[in-house]
Amino acid sequence: MFMDIIIYISLAFLLFFCLMAVMSHSMLRSAIYLALASATLSVILYMLGAVWAAVIEVSACSGLVTVIFISSISLSKMGKEDVQKLFATKKQMGLLPVLLVFVGIALVILAVSHGFTLPSVAQEAADTFRTVFWDTRQLDILGQIAAVLVGGIAVSVLLRKDESEK
Amino acid sequence: MNYLNSVAASFILLPVAVLLINNILPKQFVEKRFQYLTGAVALCQMAAALSVFFMMDHAGLRTYNFTIFRNLPGSELFGIHPVSLVFLFCIGMVSLVSVMVANRTVDAKKSAYVNLLMTLLIGMNGMTLVNDFFSLYVFLDVVGLSSFVLIAMFRSRRALEGSIKYLIISELATVFILTGLSFIFMKTGSLSYKDIGSAVLTGSSTMQTVLLYASLILITAGFCVKAGAVPFHSWLPDAHQSADTSVSILLSGIVIKIAGVYGLFVLVDLFKGVKALQVSLAAIGILSVVAGALLALRQTHFKRIIAYSSVSQIGYILLGLSTGTTLGLIGSVAHVFSHAAFKTTLFTNAAAVHEQTGTLEIDEMGGLQSRMPVTAFSSAIATLSTAGIPPFAGFWSKLLIIMALWTSGSAVLGGFALCASILTAAYLLRLQKKVFFGKTPEHLASVTEVTGSVRLTEILLTAVTSIVGVFFPFILLYLQSKGLI
Amino acid sequence: MQIFNFETVMLFVGILMITAGFYCMIRTYHMLKIIIGIEVSIKAATLFFTLAGYLNGHIGLAQAFVITAIVLEVIVVVVFGGVTIRLYQKYGNVDIRNLTRLKG
Numbered sequence: 001m002f003m004d005i006i007i008y009i010s011l012a013f014l015l016f017f018c019l020m021a022v023m024s025h026s027m028l029r030s031a032i033y034l035a036l037a038s039a040t041l042s043v044i045l046y047m048l049g050a051v052w053a054a055v056i057e058v059s060a061c062s063g064l065v066t067v068i069f070i071s072s073i074s075l076s077k078m079g080k081e082d083v084q085k086l087f088a089t090k091k092q093m094g095l096l097p098v099l100l101v102f103v104g105i106a107l108v109i110l111a112v113s114h115g116f117t118l119p120s121v122a123q124e125a126a127d128t129f130r131t132v133f134w135d136t137r138q139l140d141i142l143g144q145i146a147a148v149l150v151g152g153i154a155v156s157v158l159l160r161k162d163e164s165e166k
Numbered sequence: 167m168n169y170l171n172s173v174a175a176s177f178i179l180l181p182v183a184v185l186l187i188n189n190i191l192p193k194q195f196v197e198k199r200f201q202y203l204t205g206a207v208a209l210c211q212m213a214a215a216l217s218v219f220f221m222m223d224h225a226g227l228r229t230y231n232f233t234i235f236r237n238l239p240g241s242e243l244f245g246i247h248p249v250s251l252v253f254l255f256c257i258g259m260v261s262l263v264s265v266m267v268a269n270r271t272v273d274a275k276k277s278a279y280v281n282l283l284m285t286l287l288i289g290m291n292g293m294t295l296v297n298d299f300f301s302l303y304v305f306l307d308v309v310g311l312s313s314f315v316l317i318a319m320f321r322s323r324r325a326l327e328g329s330i331k332y333l334i335i336s337e338l339a340t341v342f343i344l345t346g347l348s349f350i351f352m353k354t355g356s357l358s359y360k361d362i363g364s365a366v367l368t369g370s371s372t373m374q375t376v377l378l379y380a381s382l383i384l385i386t387a388g389f390c391v392k393a394g395a396v397p398f399h400s401w402l403p404d405a406h407q408s409a410d411t412s413v414s415i416l417l418s419g420i421v422i423k424i425a426g427v428y429g430l431f432v433l434v435d436l437f438k439g440v441k442a443l444q445v446s447l448a449a450i451g452i453l454s455v456v457a458g459a460l461l462a463l464r465q466t467h468f469k470r471i472i473a474y475s476s477v478s479q480i481g482y483i484l485l486g487l488s489t490g491t492t493l494g495l496i497g498s499v500a501h502v503f504s505h506a507a508f509k510t511t512l513f514t515n516a517a518a519v520h521e522q523t524g525t526l527e528i529d530e531m532g533g534l535q536s537r538m539p540v541t542a543f544s545s546a547i548a549t550l551s552t553a554g555i556p557p558f559a560g561f562w563s564k565l566l567i568i569m570a571l572w573t574s575g576s577a578v579l580g581g582f583a584l585c586a587s588i589l590t591a592a593y594l595l596r597l598q599k600k601v602f603f604g605k606t607p608e609h610l611a612s613v614t615e616v617t618g619s620v621r622l623t624e625i626l627l628t629a630v631t632s633i634v635g636v637f638f639p640f641i642l643l644y645l646q647s648k649g650l651i
Numbered sequence: 652m653q654i655f656n657f658e659t660v661m662l663f664v665g666i667l668m669i670t671a672g673f674y675c676m677i678r679t680y681h682m683l684k685i686i687i688g689i690e691v692s693i694k695a696a697t698l699f700f701t702l703a704g705y706l707n708g709h710i711g712l713a714q715a716f717v718i719t720a721i722v723l724e725v726i727v728v729v730v731f732g733g734v735t736i737r738l739y740q741k742y743g744n745v746d747i748r749n750l751t752r753l754k755g
Binding site: 004007008011014015018019021022027030031034037038041044045048049050051052053056057060061064065068069071072073075076093095096099100103104107108111116117118119120121122123124125127128129130131132133136137140143144147148150151154155158159 | 655656657658659660661662663664666667668670671672674675678679681683684686687688690691694697698701702704705706707708709710711712713714715717718719721722723724725726728729730732733734735736737739745
């Protein structure tokens with residue numbers, strides 16, 4: 001019961017923060033709303049029992065991605081008036097809450113009329129997270145290492161200063 | 167068995183080793199010899215693919231599971247099938263062509279090119295070797311990131327624009343695939359190939375069936391975006407036109423096929439008998455064939471015409487896949503190989519023309535046939551192979567696909583695919599006429615034939631197309647004797 | 652209302668988040684806003700994975716998937732940010748409507 005209430009409140013906050021991140025005018029505010037959404041998501045993940053995923057979510061998304069994002073924003077800084085003039089955010093994204101309300105109502109009507117139920121919670125499987133991550137999914141770790149390598153190469157190729165650039 | 171294990175493990179370990187070598191040795195030494203380093207990897211991959219095929223045949227195995235790392239017994243992480251061996255051979259062949267062209271066209275940033283090519287190889291080999299759908303997704307992301315950085319590598323305005331368009335649409339596809347995977351995971355307990363199957367679609371409540379069908383739609387859409395099928399093809403011409411030609415060879419020759427078509431192979435293999443999947447793949451296929459050919463008719467940039475031609479040929483491969491029969495599967499795999507051969511020939515010709523004349527707009531060219539005879543000849547052979555004229559390799563693969571369509575009931579589609587060959591011949595002949603025949607404009611009067619590794623590549627690829635085409639019946643008889651047809 | 656336990660509500664919130672994320676990716680003109688769209692969509696996929704893991708008991712496997720997806724997402728943000736900064740240095744602003752050189 002207690003868990004249910006916390007999850008409902010967190011889901012509402014998550015949706016609200018994501019909506020504000022998409023619809024906000026200034027990029028800095030969008031970044032902060034995104035960080036708050038990450039924090040809320042990690043609370044939900046913790047309540048569902050995914051402890052390790054919650055920790056990585058709050059440290060990587062809410063921390064690392066926000067830092068990268070804000071440094072990108074400051075490296076490509078435009079004045080406030082230029083941003084307002086070029087990107088008429090209010091006009092573009094104004095349609096979004098209406099769209100979301102429609103989709104939500106459609107989903108609720110579909111669910112009630114067809115009697116959707118998700119399966120009930122099953123027994124906990126025998127493997128702990130440790131054995132699964134480090135032993136069974138070793139291929140994913142190899143893939144992640146390759147991806148991090150590509151990221152490093154990308155930064156060195158794309159952002160190095162070159163004298164012969166026009 | 168141990169020998170087979172180590173040869174098969176070399177698919178992943180060899181690019182990793184070359185990556186380390188490239189970064190540890192001093193930069194001057196490596197940059198002078200980069201083509202030997204990467205060419206050696208590509209040749210070893212081709213040799214390994216062929217030898218694994220014969221070794222598996224000798225040992226009588228149909229599939230082979232192996233592992234590289236210290237692992238729990240009984241949970242092999244990698245698996246090889248004959249279909250994935252053809253893909254691995256094509257990867258090696260196209261990488262070799264790309265390296266031989268990059269020898270001439272890549273002047274700066276050579277070590278970055280080698281690094282990115284090695285990560286691309288790790289990603290593509292990983293995709294074809296795994297036994298698990300989520301690992302396929304991880305390596306798919308690695309392939310996407312590597313190709314994205316390869317396009318943007320030279321930092322011109324057009325290159326950055328092409329790569330941004332590619333990245334946005336590719337990310338959309340990646341999120342589609344991830345969401346679809348999570349819905350499948352909701353029903354089964356894991357995402358490895360053994361646990362997913364057609365049985366998944368039965369015996370569940372209404373909501374789960376809806377979610378499973380939604381996941382099939384999402385995953386198919388995601389892989390079709392990556393393959394460049396219509397109506398998701400809008401990134402393909404821009405990315406191919408703006409990248410350096412050696413990167414375009416990689417993209418069109420193998421990346422769209424591994425990232426897109428191989429995923430659809432896996433999907434069709436796991437969800438056999440789902441009628442909706444076959445029908446939708448057939449619809450997307452025929453739309454790609456016709457729309458790609460029609461759009462190619464009005465282009466004026468050499469590489470853009472070839473890029474739209476790729477869209478059209480991917481449509482043929484999807485048509486062969488949608489029949490669900492073994493003949494269609496073999497036709498699609500054969501078309502993957504012959505498309506790799508003739509498309510890389512056309513891109514090599516584009517590189518040769520660009521090197522010698524400095525332009526790629528076909529309105530500015532003409533009459534190059536007398537001045538660049540080798541290029542003109544290989545381009546003509548590639549055109550005949552694409553249009554499906556015997557005895558080249560393209561004829562056999564198209565024949566198998568159309569026969570598969572005819573025998574599995576949708577004769578109308580077979581007729582359409584046959585008639586679309588006329589359109590294929592049309593736009594390619596237009597390209598040939600404008601570039602190689604006709605009158606030479608004055609500013610191109612002193613153009614000479616391209617020399618060195620590009621000319622060697624053209625000759626080798628023409629030979630491959632012709633020889634495989636002439637000996638294809640023997641290959642079919644051999645496969646039939648092994649019981650694979 | 653037996654239908655609306657928190658799992659179903661979580662599924663619906665996830666679908667709404669994906670809609671919002673895709674809408675943002677498609678309609679915006681600011682290059683960095685596209686990253687926000689990608690992020691929101693991948694957060695929704697994370698939510699779906701964890702919900703699925705909670706429902707069929709394999710929460711360890713779901714966590715492995717989620718961690719891998721988060722690592723890949725960070726790399727995509729890094730690469731995208733790099734290209735955006737390059738484009739800003741060439742064009743002076745991060746408007747995506749500048750990119751009109753490749754036509755046809």
